[in-house]
Amino acid sequence: MQDFVNKIVSWYEKNHRQLPWRETHDPYRIWLSEIILQQTRVEQGRPYYEQFTTEHPNIQSLAEANEESILRLWQGLGYYSRARNLHKCAKTVMAEHGGHFPKKFEDLKKLPGIGPYTAAAIASFAFGEKVACVDGNVYRLLSRFFGISDDIASPKGQKVFFEKAQSLIPSDRPDLFNQATMEMGAMVCTPKKPNCMYCPLQAGCFAFEHNKQEELPVKTKKVKVKKRYLHYLIIKHEGEVLMKKRDTKGIWAGLYDFPLIEGKEAIVDFDDLLENTPNFNGGKFLLGQISQQYKHVLTHQQLFVRFFEISTKNQAAFQQVKEAFQSHSFPLEETMGIPKPILIDQYLKEHQLEGVE
Ligand code: SF4
Incomplete structure (x- = not known):
């Protein structure tokens, strides 16, 4: 000893x-x-x-x-x-x-x-x-x-x-x-x-x-990894964007992210996404770009994430969707200073969000 x-x-x-x-x-x-x-x-x-x-x-x-x-x-x-x-x-x-x-x-x-x-x-x-x-x-x-x-x-x-x-x-x-x-x-x-x-x-x-280095230590608990498919809507109107504070539960409690639609599988098409989004009049929104799929690995979860950038000139439509997602609007230039999950931060750093023409 x-x-x-x-x-x-x-x-x-x-x-x-x-x-x-x-x-x-x-x-x-x-x-x-x-x-x-x-x-x-x-x-x-x-x-x-x-x-x-x-x-x-x-x-x-x-x-x-x-x-x-x-x-x-x-x-x-x-x-x-x-x-x-x-x-x-x-x-x-x-x-x-x-x-x-x-x-x-x-x-x-x-x-x-x-x-x-x-x-x-x-x-x-x-x-x-x-x-x-x-x-x-x-x-x-x-x-x-x-x-x-x-x-x-x-x-x-x-x-x-x-x-x-x-x-x-x-x-x-x-x-x-x-x-x-x-x-x-x-x-x-x-x-x-x-x-x-x-x-x-x-x-x-x-x-x-x-010769037991690989067998020790013994750790039997298995981590079950869950796959999740997250689709973020980056909804813009006249220099503002909608973000939502996550509630007090879950991995990102207290942080801000965009209105989220979670699916059982990856959705790549905007129309398909709208079908999964009640209370959202897609006709009044213009589709900007759809991102590639990002993979984010956590201990118990694998996240597959895609961003849909859309915009509108219609104040009423923006207000309606803001309420539907219980979100808040922020000036685009303030988004970098808001606490948010790292994958959203990275996306914003890579993609300059532009306001509505
Ligand atoms: S303590 Fe670890 S590194 Fe040192 S001999 Fe044993 S197994 Fe190898």
């Missing part, structure tokens, strides 16, 4: 990546980085971390920001419930803890959007508490090295791994141990093709000895 700890810490001290959130003990910055990096690669998350800490250098600033500006900053990271919880948590820390994060693992877990892993990261990196951070990298490393075959997707398996990590963590510098196990899992004991030849843990590693 001690050998495992010594080797991994010594490897970390020589080989770890320099990352801005590792240079600080500020719980606000550590928390921010951990929330951003959930289900996000370091290279992708880093500019977001820098943007957030520049615009909101402390928790008070974040708590006082409005939700739309936070969603705008978050745009492109996906899983927008994380951004909403980020804001909720900042407000809770201000209102209930005088602007200071609680120092204990057990108290941190009670804050919105903070699960056991994030609570452990804040408690150990900011406050030196001896509590193990077990993320996907650590599950993999421990599973392979110790030959633990419990399912990492099950609560029982997660308990086994947490207890294992907790039994290894040293009293002095628990933060260093946590950083080292996560970094080793991310950089050496990778999901595919782990770098066993250069791994300091090779001697004594169960998976290496038994």
Whole structure:
């Protein structure tokens, strides 16, 4: 056990990546980085971390920001419930803890959007508490090295791994141990093709000895991927366009998108689309262009998206369709500043929306 700890810490001290959130003990910055990096690669998350800490250098600033500006900053990271919880948590820390994060693992877990892993990261990196951070990298490393075959997707398996990590963590510098196990899992004991030849843990590693790297860790939960066909209507009238705020449920809650028609299959023709659109008098609208189909892959869904750009000179028709879709009209030049799903943002960046002649 001690050998495992010594080797991994010594490897970390020589080989770890320099990352801005590792240079600080500020719980606000550590928390921010951990929330951003959930289900996000370091290279992708880093500019977001820098943007957030520049615009909101402390928790008070974040708590006082409005939700739309936070969603705008978050745009492109996906899983927008994380951004909403980020804001909720900042407000809770201000209102209930005088602007200071609680120092204990057990108290941190009670804050919105903070699960056991994030609570452990804040408690150990900011406050030196001896509590193990077990993320996907650590599950993999421990599973392979110790030959633990419990399912990492099950609560029982997660308990086994947490207890294992907790039994290894040293009293002095628990933060260093946590950083080292996560970094080793991310950089050496990778999901595919782990770098066993250069791994300091090779001697004594169960998976290496038994050639079980591909079988460990065990994760039985299957993700069912649903296909969805989304058809967006970009409806313009005299320099304005209709957009709609998504309600509080779903992957894009709180963001804006265009009036949407979802079909059981892809629709490529405007007339076919109209047949699927009650209360919409297509005769008063001019078809501009129909986009290619875009594919957007999420964890549980594959989205196939097409944009139909249409316009009208008829104020009454525009008003009618605005009400039918319960949408709002915005000046075209304001659309870039509105928080929206990344695929819509990309479309708008690629296609200049033009007003009605
Ligand atoms: S020897 Fe290979 S499988 Fe074992 S811990 Fe190192 S990288 Fe992972």
